[in-house]
Amino acid sequence: MKIEKKSKKLLEADLTPMIDMTFQLIAFFMVLTNFTQVEQNQLINLPSSELAKPPEEDERRYDITLNLTGPPRPASELEPGQAPDPPEGWVILSGKARPIDTLGNALETEVNIALSQKYEFEQINVVIRADQNSRAEHLYKLIDVCKANKLERFALRVMEEAN
């Protein structure tokens, strides 16, 4: 009996197209990646406006972002172990939530940082990111606290409306 020796074939898989696709993906992500950190607190749901257009880059402008909270979500909507939302009408500055009445000192600190970087008061822009369900009274209080700190320029932040 002749036992046929099977020749062992080395199976070759040509992976060149996979490498090409990988390069495509890298190029895609490289073009889209934006490393500038835009301060966007995810707790705040901004209202949308059809006229919203992104603010122009201006080096002579120093932005202070104040997030104004809306009504907190009920505990049932939170993930287990997630911290409860801050109460309505609180301000989140640099990641820390506080009532508007106690904002003065923290705001003064921010303003001093801007002044130490040689910005003038007219160049400091207060960006107000208010939740769509927050009330005008909180907005007024916030503006008053800012005016007490000699801040004059404000920007109301909105979301772009998806067409």
Add this chain to the structure above:
Amino acid sequence: MKVRRGLEHDDEVELNMTSMIDIVFQLLVFFIMTFKIVVQEGDFSIRMPADTSAGAASDSFDLPLTIELSAYTQGDLDGKISKIVAKKGLNQVSPTAGFPSSEDLHEYVDEQYFQDPELPAEPEAVLKIHPRLKYSEVIKIVTAISGKRDPDDPTNIITLFEKISFQRPD
């Protein structure tokens, strides 16, 4: 003399690309991990100078347009606009019962401030807002008075009011 040739023509050059592919995958994973989809945000700018004499005007042409917004405070419409009254100085320019909707306010602003070429270059608007009005409604009004999209060129925004300020309601 043995001429030592360099590379013969029929020699195959082998390049081991495995390492490059590993690095490429590393890069790809890095970019995938750092990719974040953010919604684009825009700004409406308001100037509130320290001397809030926003009502002071040099002559009658420069009187700011005062828009008073009342709000519902209970029920399903809690926080929504109940009445839009527009005044120039002491004269009410809106219909007696106020503008029925923000679109009517927008049309009024468009007609009075944009279509008419004789108007001041930088009109001012003052918003007096009920304390319980929701921010989304405030933005609706600010949108209605600050501009409109050019019907011929949707990417172009025509500015109506640029100077908007807030005052506490009386």
